[in-house]
Amino acid sequence: MSQKRVLTGVKPTGTVHLGNYVGAIKPAVKLINDARDCFLFVADYHALNAVRDAKELKESSYSVAATYLAFGIDLDKTVFYRQSDIPQIFELATILAAVTPKGLMNRSHAYKAMIDKNTAAGKTGSELDDGVNMGLYTYPILMAADILIAQSDIVPVGKDQIQHIEMTRDMAGSFNHLFGETFKLPEFQVQESAGAIPGLDGQKMSKSYNNIIPLFETNKRRQKLIMKIVTDSKLPEEPKDPESSTIYQLYTQFGTEAEIAEMKKAFEQGGMGYGDAKKLLAEAVNRELEGPTELYNEWLENRAKLDELLDAGAETARAVAKDTIRDVRKAIGVKA
């Protein structure tokens, strides 16, 4: 167990699916619960760069909060809050912007991806910035403020977010150099995860491919979807390659070790049909998700309690944020 402060933010998005669970939610909950001092927040102002619908932002913020609670984050040692409840984050973002070279933002992957997309669409000149709002452009500054305001030591992230932590260290380092030691330089910790898992059609599970199994569903509906997984037409007695089977790939994430080994053997020896394998998969998935689904629905039905909990978390987070911003103001010469 580590004494270090672990911080992570989750951007509210729409429907979460098994791929999000295996790739991000499950490993994050484990890291949070293994830490002794943890800050976890709903990154609602990060989502604002893309969401233009008040109801959608509100709903998905509640949904992401309920998701983490449903999977059992330990509230005794986790400060759980909304980014939008901590004004000091936005003050710090303004301060960091003043010491951040524009060139650093030009190198941000998220921004460059938009430029690449526009280039591929044949755009040139000022049209290359089409679809880029300033929030997206300065996303790394806001993220640095999220991290530095809480004096975090460790930030668990997926691989795609490593660059943001490196930029955070750059910004903190420049600030310290200019104004004296103020910030700790945070380290990233890459979340171990199974990576992408296949969806119903065998491609990577993704909303854009329309092949997802939603995380929070009734057992019946989850089973129904699992029965729709596309397979080849091998007969039960024919040997099958487990590694190229969507059913088996998903089973490796939900079965017990013994169950996984058993399915592997049955596939290789030609002792199991796809229908039976799907039933086993549905049982394993439902076994793991039935309880959390119930909790998720309970939390969403009790938003007053959710608000209460997030408000309490925000109060604790604000106390830390106020200390940080006081030091920062002193360092730069603004009345503290």
Ligand code: TRP
């Ligand atoms: N950018 C992160 C993502 O898209 C979410 C995020 C916002 C975050 N602020 C953060 C993650 C601070 C870790 C620390 O997944």
